[in-house]
Amino acid sequence: MPALANKTYFNYGGQGPLPGPSLVAISAAFATIQELGPFSDNVWPYVNRTVSALRQRLAAWFGVDTARVAFTENVTSGCVLPLWGLPWQAGDELLVSDAEHYGVVAALEELARRHQLRITSLAVADLTGEAEATAAAVGQRLEAALTPHTRLVVLSHLLWNTGQTMPIAAVAAQLAGHPRHPWLLVDGAQSLGSLPLAEAAAAADIYACTGHKWCCGPEGLGAVALSERLLEASSPTLIGWRSLEHDGAGAGGYHRDARRFEVATSCTPLFAGLNQSLALLEAEGDAEARLAAIRQRSGQLWQGLRRIPGVRTLLAVPPPAGLVSFTMAAGSGEPLDPAVIVKQLGNRGTWLRTLESPRCVRACTHLVSTADEVERLLAQLVEG
Numbered sequence: 144m145p146a147l148a149n150k151t152y153f154n155y156g157g158q159g160p161l162p163g164p165s166l167v168a169i170s171a172a173f174a175t176i177q178e179l180g181p182f183s184d185n186v187w188p189y190v191n192r193t194v195s196a197l198r199q200r201l202a203a204w205f206g207v208d209t210a211r212v213a214f215t216e217n218v219t220s221g222c223v224l225p226l227w228g229l230p231w232q233a234g235d236e237l238l239v240s241d242a243e244h245y246g247v248v249a250a251l252e253e254l255a256r257r258h259q260l261r262i263t264s265l266a267v268a269d270l271t272g273e274a275e276a277t278a279a280a281v282g283q284r285l286e287a288a289l290t291p292h293t294r295l296v297v298l299s300h301l302l303w304n305t306g307q308t309m310p311i312a313a314v315a316a317q318l319a320g321h322p323r324h325p326w327l328l329v330d331g332a333q334s335l336g337s338l339p340l341a342e343a344a345a346a347a348d349i350y351a352c353t354g355h356k357w358c359c360g361p362e363g364l365g366a367v368a369l370s371e372r373l374l375e376a377s378s379p380t381l382i383g384w385r386s387l388e389h390d391g392a393g394a395g396g397y398h399r400d401a402r403r404f405e406v407a408t409s410c411t412p413l414f415a416g417l418n419q420s421l422a423l424l425e426a427e428g429d430a431e432a433r434l435a436a437i438r439q440r441s442g443q444l445w446q447g448l449r450r451i452p453g454v455r456t457l458l459a460v461p462p463p464a465g466l467v468s469f470t471m472a473a474g475s476g477e478p479l480d481p482a483v484i485v486k487q488l489g490n491r492g493t494w495l496r497t498l499e500s501p502r503c504v505r506a507c508t509h510l511v512s513t514a515d516e517v518e519r520l521l522a523q524l525v526e527g
């Protein structure tokens with residue numbers, strides 16, 4: 144990974160570095176398209192093969208049929224485009240967790256404003272303990288928060304702020320027992336490439352992901368897995384030639400499958416790059432083995448942080464994945480500004496990020512993180 148040659152990197156949840164072979168695959172795809180086309184009968188079979196190969200690979204990761212996978216540009220559009228196509232009625236309630244990304248929340252607020260929907264809140268950000276207790280609490284709180292008007296539940300699989308995992312398949316089962324069977328929208332920004340997700344992705348109605356974070360693919364390409372019932376009930380929203388079943392004037396009908404949410408021309412070389420990045424991840428072991436490796440480093444970091452006076456980790460237990468969020472206080476007990484900590488570390492070539500809610504510092508460990516890098520970060524935090 145060329146990006147890792149000159150820095151100590153802990154921002155995998157923001158953007159993963161692109162491996163050298165993925166960069167080569169992207170350049171090679173650009174070259175092939177120029178050689179065969181760029182717009183010629185000779186190029187389309189290559190473009191179709193490249194897109195289909197990635198759709199098949201992602202469908203296997205999601206544990207769903209290829210017909211349920213649509214390509215998007217990023218996580219947010221995967222969350223938002225299908226939502227606008229659903230048949231909302233004034234008074235419907237959207238139950239949104241208090242740990243969702245502000246971009247998705249903003250889109251939900253606008254959806255609610257235009258259709259006279261009501262947004263209610265599901266508290267999960269304070270669930271910082273063991274997985275079993277967390278899952279039980281989510282189940283109880285969901286039961287208490289659901290009303291006869293609830294039409295949608297929004298919950299991330301891996302919370303981007305605390306680093307806690309949510310029991311998505313259990314939530315989906317619980318919603319199936321509700322008289323209105325609310326839609327389940329899952330923001331998978333932090334899960335694709337870090338967690339085993341087939342069970343969750345297959346159970347959700349909308350499971351939106353991106354290739355540019357934990358998959359270490361290029362920015363600009365994401366995917367969403369959609370349930371069959373959502374595909375039946377929803378209409379396309381941003382419509383273009385790729386939403387249509389047939390080419391040409393008067394072509395009419397939309398794809399019945401998830402492609403109804405695809406729009407128009409996108410950058411084929413990115414598909415080649417993401418496919419290569421996913422193949423590299425697969426070569427490191429299955430999803431469980433990869434998560435175990437990620438957790439080894441996040442656990443090392445979490446333990447080390449807890450030994451530093453004044454540091455408070457958001458999670459009370461070793462992280463279930465690779466996100467480790469924390470705050471720091473000076474010897475006097477005065478809180479240290481996360482932005483200052485991040486800037487000082489950046490000056491030394493170590494890259495973390497701040498989060499606003501709750502205000503803290505977040506470090507991510509991935510498969511490529513080394514024990515030495517974690518120790519270097521811990522030493523730098525102690526030195527101040």
Ligand SMILES: Cc1ncc(COP(=O)(O)O)c(C=O)c1O
Binds near residue numbers: 246
């Ligand atoms: C949980 C979550 N949702 C959404 C986003 C936005 O991602 P994108 O720019 O791919 O839409 C992020 C990015 O940090 C995120 O962490």
